[in-house]
């Protein structure tokens with residue numbers, strides 16, 4: 001990999017800088033249009049320095065469920081890519097596809113007859129809208145008296161909660177987690193007060209891939225009348241199937257009476273096209289606090305359930321198509337490949353002296369090393385073409401596995417063995433702080 005690749009690397013410094021007008025090599029609007037074949041060729045060339053995910057060498061950002069699923073995503077997206085989910089009356093097709101998708105999600109996550117929800121553009125959108133609903137619900141109960149409200153989240157929760165809180169002027173109380181990397185329910189209970197609009201558990205957390213003690217959080221929520229959000233962004237569309245496959249996944253969803261809302265991303269382990277997530281609520285009463293209903297402008301009444309105005313029809317139609325294409329049996333098969341891959345990785349890294357953090361059950365796994373610098377090992381893996389994530393506390397390598405990875409665990413472990421040997425041999429060049437999403 002060359003230096004420009006280095007810049008694209010997850011763990012190799014800032015990547016999302018903005019353009020400056022003096023930058024060279026950044027194009028202006030061409031005076032005359034360029035033909036599509038020419039553009040297409042250039043676009044493919046531009047992709048040559050991207051992460052090599054098609055060969056399975058990327059275990060973050062991308063979910064590779066096979067070429068057939070990718071084709072369904074693309075064609076189903078293209079069928080409705082011009083339509084707009086903002087107009088349910090104009091596009092009843094999309095409206096009903098969204099209803100179907102949400103209902104499929106709610107069924108998997110034990111929503112009862114009152115449960116409801118919407119599709120959003122992604123996990124951050126789902127979380128932001130759940131926080132908004134919880135805040136406005138709290139206002140409706142306690143009065144909008146400009147008090148400083150807060151959310152109480154485990155240290156391992158996703159930064160989307162901080163982003164949402166910044167937008168809504170909420171205080172974030174990040175509570176230290178237990179030594180087993182799970183949410184500390186007692187400490188969260190101590191951190192919550194009358195101004196707490198939401199408490200959060202992850203199923204699972206991104207850094208550790210471990211499911212927080214949601215049963216205890218649900219009990220706490222019920223005892224204290226708190227809104228519990230379960231962030232199942234990365235777990236919502238895999239955990240139910242892994243349970244069907246026989247793993248003892250503990251209750252983590254609307255089955256628990258204290259759970260008020262959930263986020264579950266279709267564009268992760270739902271294997272749908274990007275731009276698709278679900279935000280789900282125990283009841284329409286709770287969801288109603290999310291919806292924005294506006295008429296004080298000359299354009300007429302506009303009702304938007306989520307942050308977006310225009311909602312890309314393709315993200316909805318692709319999600320609908322992939323879910324129907326795979327069905328329960330398809331998801332169970334794909335997710336079996338994921339958990340098989342995770343089990344091979346766990347066994348292999350154990351032989352190399354790593355320690356897996358906790359007992360992951362889904363598709364994420366993190367592992368630390370008792371005496372080697374994992375940031376140096378990452379550097380070696382990166383040189384061998386791998387782009388994965390890192391955990392900083394404790395320092396650990398991190399993988400988010402796809403079905404396709406079942407075919408490349410041996411390559412990964414062979415490269416990891418070489419990398420360990422190089423680092424043991426004294427090459428301690430390391431990557432710096434990772435970026436997380």
Ligand SMILES: *Cc1c(COP(=O)(O)O)cnc(C)c1O
Nearest residue numbers: 122123124158205206233234437
């Ligand atoms: C990915 C993820 C999110 C954020 O989802 P985006 O689709 O990237 O916005 C939130 N929480 C968890 C646990 C995640 O893994």
